[in-house]
Amino acid sequence: MAGKKVLIVYAHQEPKSFNGSLLKIAVEELTKQGCSVTVSDLYAMQFEPRATRNDIVGHLHNSEAFNYGVEIWEAYKRGGLSKDLVEEQKKVQEADLLIFQFPLFWFNMPAILKGWMDRVLVQGFAYDLSKACDCGLLQDKLSLFSFTTGGSKEKYAIRGDIRYLLWPMQHGIMHFCGVKVLEPHICYAPEHASEEKRKEMLTAWTQRLKTLWKEKPIDCSPEWYFK
Amino acid sequence: MAGKKVLIVYAHQEPKSFNGSLLKIAVEELTKQGCSVTVSDLYAMQFEPRATRNDIVGHLHNSEAFNYGVEIWEAYKRGGLSKDLVEEQKKVQEADLLIFQFPLFWFNMPAILKGWMDRVLVQGFAYDLSKACDCGLLQDKLSLFSFTTGGSKEKYAIRGDIRYLLWPMQHGIMHFCGVKVLEPHICYAPEHASEEKRKEMLTAWTQRLKTLWKEKPIDCSPEWYFK
Numbered sequence: 358m359a360g361k362k363v364l365i366v367y368a369h370q371e372p373k374s375f376n377g378s379l380l381k382i383a384v385e386e387l388t389k390q391g392c393s394v395t396v397s398d399l400y401a402m403q404f405e406p407r408a409t410r411n412d413i414v415g416h417l418h419n420s421e422a423f424n425y426g427v428e429i430w431e432a433y434k435r436g437g438l439s440k441d442l443v444e445e446q447k448k449v450q451e452a453d454l455l456i457f458q459f460p461l462f463w464f465n466m467p468a469i470l471k472g473w474m475d476r477v478l479v480q481g482f483a484y485d486l487s488k489a490c491d492c493g494l495l496q497d498k499l500s501l502f503s504f505t506t507g508g509s510k511e512k513y514a515i516r517g518d519i520r521y522l523l524w525p526m527q528h529g530i531m532h533f534c535g536v537k538v539l540e541p542h543i544c545y546a547p548e549h550a551s552e553e554k555r556k557e558m559l560t561a562w563t564q565r566l567k568t569l570w571k572e573k574p575i576d577c578s579p580e581w582y583f584k
Numbered sequence: 585m586a587g588k589k590v591l592i593v594y595a596h597q598e599p600k601s602f603n604g605s606l607l608k609i610a611v612e613e614l615t616k617q618g619c620s621v622t623v624s625d626l627y628a629m630q631f632e633p634r635a636t637r638n639d640i641v642g643h644l645h646n647s648e649a650f651n652y653g654v655e656i657w658e659a660y661k662r663g664g665l666s667k668d669l670v671e672e673q674k675k676v677q678e679a680d681l682l683i684f685q686f687p688l689f690w691f692n693m694p695a696i697l698k699g700w701m702d703r704v705l706v707q708g709f710a711y712d713l714s715k716a717c718d719c720g721l722l723q724d725k726l727s728l729f730s731f732t733t734g735g736s737k738e739k740y741a742i743r744g745d746i747r748y749l750l751w752p753m754q755h756g757i758m759h760f761c762g763v764k765v766l767e768p769h770i771c772y773a774p775e776h777a778s779e780e781k782r783k784e785m786l787t788a789w790t791q792r793l794k795t796l797w798k799e800k801p802i803d804c805s806p807e808w809y810f811k
Contacts, residue, residue: 370636373649406633406695409597422600424775426734462702464756465692468633472695490743507653516717517806522756525749529691548651579744583810 358570359391364452368459368470370400375505375547375555379562380458383503386566395448399469405441406472412439430480438479445477454569455500455536457526461507464522474530483534493535499574500531503542503562510545519543520582528577537574585797586618591679595686595697597627602732602774602782606789607685610730613793622675626696632668633699639666657707665706672704681796682727682763684753688734691749701757710761720762726801727758730769730789737772746770747809755804764801 365383369376380396387394397404408425410417417423418431432438438446449455459470466474478484484493502523506513513519527538542565544558575581592610596603607623614621624631635652637644644650645658659665665673676682686697693701705711711720729750733740740746754765769792771785802808 370652371650374651400634400636403634406699407627407630408689408694408696409627423598424601425597426775462635463698463705463760464752465698467635468695468699468702469635471690471692471698472633475689475695478690516755517751517810521748521806521810522752524744525691525752528743529749533690548653579748583744583748 361387361390361392361453361570362451363387363392363394363454363456364397364448365394365456365458366397366399366470366473368399368457368467368473374460375544375558376458376460378559379503379505379544382559382563383456383458383566386563390566390570395452397445397448397473399473402441404469404473406469406475408472408475412442412476413437414439426480429476433479433481442476442479445473446482449477449483449495449498453498455498455531456503457500458503460505461522466504466526478530478534489533489535491535493533496535498536499539500527500536501539501542501569502526503544505544505547507548508546509549513545518583524579524582527575528582532577538577539569539572539574588614588617588619588680588797589678590614590619590621590681590683591624591675592621592683592685593624593626593697593700595626595684595694595700601687602771602785603685603687605786606730606732606771609786609790610683610685610793613790617793617797622679624672624675624700626700629668631696631700633696633702635699635702639669639703640664641666653707656703660706660708669703669706672700673709676704676710676722676725680725682725682758683730684727685730687732688749693731693753705757705761716760716762718762720760723762725763726766727754727763728766728769728796729753730771732771732774734775735773736776740772745810751806751809754802755809759804765804766796766799766801 365380367380371377384394410423413428413432414437418428459466483495488494523541531538547555547558592607594607598604611621637650640655640659641664645655686693710722715721750768758765769789774782774785
């Protein structure tokens, strides 16, 4: 899909990791398709995950009692967000597809990526009063959560369905902002897999990317997650 | 319950916030009961949420390719964790009850608190090979997630049950480490509530704390979350 813009938000410390290989494949394959690919390499950028007063340039709306949600919204409206947030929002705004590439930490994304969600997807930019879900401000965009796990597929199946843990990320964040959600891409336990199995997983990712633009988003309702 | 030790991990930037009031109440009420209460005030401590090489003192197990999970486990075993992690682990080790007090950000905890989970609850300390869930290393401890929301109870009910988003936190983290989980304490939309309603919510928290030690943990199975 020549001309499409993709933002990959990547949260791994090590380029030689399996996540690093998945990132490399995505950049190469999507570039080959003619897409314009941007990567936010959060650890390399030393991205700040903490939501603090530093995110607001200049005066506070109410300096008596700091309310991050109110302050960041007001700052957004008057163009007073810190430079790193403005840059990330510009990347999101331009993207047709957001790919999140990370290792699962505690049934969830690593804190550095959660901080990206907390600080970048602010009110006024990603959603607004009564502008959420199907009316969210980031419509006409797609998202895809691509992650690796520590445990095997069987281990996750014992403790309920892996889809359970996707609810807060996919529905609670992306769907809330109006972003459509593609099927997640999960590589189970690459660290414990044979070299052959690892290669198979990398090939499967390449193959999926080849027809990604033909995929239909999932129905992001409770039924998808909990049957 | 005189003599019990409580660790409150608190993630709000502003002492005058509703979360700040909930923290104050917990410290006062539990101290009055004769408990010894410790607070980890994450923003005030400027707690680092990013899982990086800085968490390991001295040499790496494999400096060719950085693997956080492996490195932090090896560092734990040889006593080579960074000072801030050692201090937090000591507080956890001593505690009978862990209370997490925070505003819900994106159907989840704020990144600074997620970073506490990522960095403090490491392999060897909180769980180990085949020592997870009922065999987790932090048994005989209780936990309680106490949080505020932006939206009303009704809004959360439209988008499925609020329990759905508790699965990764309560089950995926605490239950995995063997920590028992008490009913969550949820204050819905205090920012939009009347002064009277806010007072009622604060009183309800005080009341709950009075009989907290008599509570039975929840059954942390998929059924509790998804019926």
